[in-house]
Amino acid sequence: MPLGVGTAIFLAELAPPQVSDGLTFLVELLAAIPSVIYGLVGMFVVVPWVRHSVEPALSKTLGFLPLFQGAPYGVGFLTAGLILAIMIVPFITSVSREVLLAVPRIQREAALALGATRWEVLRVAIIPYARSGIVASILLAMARALGETMAVTMVIGNRPQIVASLFEPGYTMAAVLANEFTEATSDLYLHALIEIGLVLFGVTILVNGIARLILARLAIHPGRT
Template structure:
């Protein structure tokens, strides 16, 4: 319909030149613009794919040679060229799980406090301080962990858990309290992922409509009941999203974990025992990987970490999608 109105302008002659030329010129600009942004947009997925393919190719000899035992064996000996990454995979998953277990309730508590209870003048500064946790460099966390957290764990915390609380009878809290351990790595990771979970949860809670709180309160709910029954369920999918963001950080975190986990190729049920993660394994060994087999094994570890991160994220996204779908009423 706009064509008929465009035709006359095409025939207008300016300075002896038909404006058709200028209109044509604008089309060229559009084309360049579209081409450029398409190029940039394609670049990023392409980069991800390229990295994945490169790592997979580099790790392929290891996967071919060891097959499934690469994932299930605990035998990692670069000298004898035997590679089994099970302790590192186990350590990555367990340290991240501890981190989430500790960080999620804390982060939720902080964000509920900041969005619902804190006086206005307190919200900004406390929120800022929580966010600031994310700004501390990983190596500083590691340093703090070595000189503050480990001594604390060694002396009061671990003996307290093991002997005083009697948790030493369970396999999870038994054995000597050296300090560097799965527990130490889990705690430092919890502190590191807390700001991510807290700041996402806070935003999500603030976005819950006031009407939801009022509806609950008008039914005679206390402030606490209104939060527990109306606000938190409403914000559930967003909070899960925040937890996943934290999980993604925890899985890949390298420096602080390497400094605290003890770096031992062993699977132990006890959280007091040292362990390993995939990221710290790569960080520790890449500089001395002289043989092709060793290098390929590290690449294979990298590829495994990559796949695990993607799978965990996919599961998490599916979870968010399911929760928000049932919230929006299509699931019966």
């Protein structure tokens, strides 16, 4: 989240036009890439890197914590989290940039006329005005991450277990549905998968409801910091 919002601020307010245009095109291209491509990159690039470099280093330095214990499989919760982060950062950046560009020019000019510096204009005039839109972009990215199936399925390991370590393979509800639904040969099996789908649907509705409440509160007090 900080990386996405920070990049959006840089592109919208600080970068020269030539740099901003080039980086914006790259960010929008990354946001439009299908999730299966991220999954393939995860399998052939991120998984070996995590297995040989990241997980051994984390185990060596933070191995006393349950989160960083276990064998370095490469596939697992840590890799899936990294892939999801890579996927949603361009989305947050793209939407937040559009929100920042939509701030009226008079907001900037008024702050500058009062003697504000460039950073003070950002902190006092631009970001508070665009805050609800930035929060909306973050919540939309969270909703996308909650429902992401293909990329996560390809790198999480797909092992039905609940563990404390980020190194271990596991399952998400969306991955369970993608892998198991075509093999549901009994009514009990099928009903269990349908219940998982209902739980996932309920979690998504809950997150969206919380997002709407937050946005409504921000809309009532748009200038409060």
